[in-house]
Amino acid sequence: MNIKEASEKTGVSAAAIRYYEKESLIPAIDRTPVGNRDIDDRIIRRIRFVTQMRAAGMSIENLRRYIELFDAQEDNTKEQKALLKEQLAVMEEKRDDLQAAIDHLNYKLNHFYDHMEATEAELRQLEKQHAEKIAKQTPEDDDEF
Amino acid sequence: MNIKEASEKTGVSAAAIRYYEKESLIPAIDRTPVGNRDIDDRIIRRIRFVTQMRAAGMSIENLRRYIELFDAQEDNTKEQKALLKEQLAVMEEKRDDLQAAIDHLNYKLNHFYDHMEATEAELRQLEKQHAEKIAKQTPEDDDEF
DNA sequence: ATAGACCTTGATGTGTACTTCAAGGCAAGA
DNA sequence: TCTTGCCTTGAAGTACACATCAAGGTCTAT
Numbered sequence: 001m002n003i004k005e006a007s008e009k010t011g012v013s014a015a016a017i018r019y020y021e022k023e024s025l026i027p028a029i030d031r032t033p034v035g036n037r038d039i040d041d042r043i044i045r046r047i048r049f050v051t052q053m054r055a056a057g058m059s060i061e062n063l064r065r066y067i068e069l070f071d072a073q074e075d076n077t078k079e080q081k082a083l084l085k086e087q088l089a090v091m092e093e094k095r096d097d098l099q100a101a102i103d104h105l106n107y108k109l110n111h112f113y114d115h116m117e118a119t120e121a122e123l124r125q126l127e128k129q130h131a132e133k134i135a136k137q138t139p140e141d142d143d144e145f
Numbered sequence: 146m147n148i149k150e151a152s153e154k155t156g157v158s159a160a161a162i163r164y165y166e167k168e169s170l171i172p173a174i175d176r177t178p179v180g181n182r183d184i185d186d187r188i189i190r191r192i193r194f195v196t197q198m199r200a201a202g203m204s205i206e207n208l209r210r211y212i213e214l215f216d217a218q219e220d221n222t223k224e225q226k227a228l229l230k231e232q233l234a235v236m237e238e239k240r241d242d243l244q245a246a247i248d249h250l251n252y253k254l255n256h257f258y259d260h261m262e263a264t265e266a267e268l269r270q271l272e273k274q275h276a277e278k279i280a281k282q283t284p285e286d287d288d289e290f
Numbered sequence: 291a292t293a294g295a296c297c298t299t300g301a302t303g304t305g306t307a308c309t310t311c312a313a314g315g316c317a318a319g320a
Numbered sequence: 321t322c323t324t325g326c327c328t329t330g331a332a333g334t335a336c337a338c339a340t341c342a343a344g345g346t347c348t349a350t
């Protein structure tokens with residue numbers, strides 16, 4: 001398949017696919033006799049993997065280091081292990097940051113719903129909810145953030 | 146507290162704090178008589194909130210839209226709710242992508258350990274581990290990605 | 291054989307989110 | 321008073337991750 005089809009299949013622009021190849025995020029792509037890229041499903045899978053990791057916030061640089069480990073034939077076991085662990089730590093920290101932010105937003109959303117329902121139900125339960133709101137407020141942090 | 150102390154307290158550079166103020170991610174900061182910023186705990190909390198959301202991958206633009214809703218006096222409850230939910234979904238997807246990659250890496254790391262120990266233990270358990278390796282391979286996707 | 295639709299590479303441009311620089315002001319200590 | 325250390329603003333510079341452009345090649349159809 002040519003680069004345009006690959007682009008349509010993955011949702012990644014042709015320019016980005018070329019860029020990923022240049023940056024070694026995907027392996028060197030086979031060429032047709034005239035030099036055009038001939039992209040197979042293995043490449044498609046790798047493009048999708050890259051897309052996923054990029055969406056999750058991993059940098060090109062970290063992603064390349066990560067991928068190099070998988071592509072390496074020799075076992076530089078000690079270095080590889082160290083790199084893998086390092087990368088794992090980066091990713092876990094990122095995930096934890098995300099989780100913290102998710103928790104924050106979820107708290108906010110629940111807090112919020114009370115207020116909305118009060119409005120939508122035309123204040124029928126206003127007093128009860130007012131009490132709930134006060135109960136929910138964190139003691140030190142009276143502020144909205 | 147001055148901007149340097151605020152920077153040290155939050156881990157955000159003084160320049161970035163000024164930038165956030167300019168971009169309305171944090172409210173206008175009070176000034177001393179000579180015009181220096183005088184930063185209180187409310188600002189510190191907002192800086193931390195911004196840091197958390199930025200770490201979670203929210204753009205400055207989206208963050209400002211989100212914050213504007215809170216700073217507005219009218220109830221934009223519907224829009225606020227929609228924005229919160231939208232952002233939450235984005236973040237949860239990112240987290241899940243990251244978790245998948247973490248699982249992948251962890252699997253690799255374990256796999257790896259086996260191999261290392263084999264080498265270090267001078268291949269004593271080679272046959273057993275070879276069998277394990279084969280058992281571990283995923284059926285449809287023989288590729289590493 | 292000429293247009294149209296693909297492709298190539300290398301160079302340059304762009305948006306985001308800051309960082310760094312330049313030029314200067316204020317306050318305290320030697 | 322002069323150095324040190326903080327601050328201010330506006331402008332310009334930087335890194336990342338592409339996007340876009342320029343100049344040209346190939347293939348197919350009319």
